[in-house]
């Protein structure tokens with residue numbers, strides 16, 4: 001079974017509470033999603049391998065740690081996932097970015113895939129799939145299916161708010177994919193919204209309705 005990490009860092013919790021507030025406008029919502037994504041990326045990348053290199057300071061030669069060069073790919077699920085990309089890229093600027101387009105059929109609530117564009121060497125990269133909301137898990141499961149079909153082997157899922165059923169469904173479909181989230185909420189309502197959640201993340205990020 002994959003691991004679920006719910007970040008209890010005070011800064012992440014504080015910022016998440018701010019964006020839950022329905023009075024927060026698009027600009028602030030987008031900025032804070034970006035900050036949360038950076039803070040989450042800091043924790044998610046904690047196990048990146050390092051190696052020793054020599055460095056000469058103004059004072060002495062020494063041997064210190066550097067990243068061992070494990071390649072990363074960030075794959076936002078369109079469109080709300082886009083809101084998390086820049087925040088992660090600030091920490092890992094050499095990462096490549098893939099895109100997976102899904103929309104949720106408003107009647108069936110099932111995800112429909114319409115676009116997949118990934119780095120060519122996706123099979124050699126650790127892939128961070130990002131989507132602010134993990135509701136039923138349908139989009140995340142389809143996105144991970146699409147990645148595995150194209151050779152991706154090491155995949156992590158990063159979401160800001162998750163419903164318990166979404167976590168359960170992803171863990172059942174992809175027991176090898178660890179899930180990282182800032183908030184594990186109560187349930188999904190009949191309209192497919194996470195409760196208490198923060199509403200439609202895509203609409204709030206992009207100022208649409």
Ligand code: URA
Pocket residue numbers: 080133135192193194195197198199200201202
């Ligand atoms: N997608 C969203 O943007 N919000 C929800 O609450 C559920 C799915």
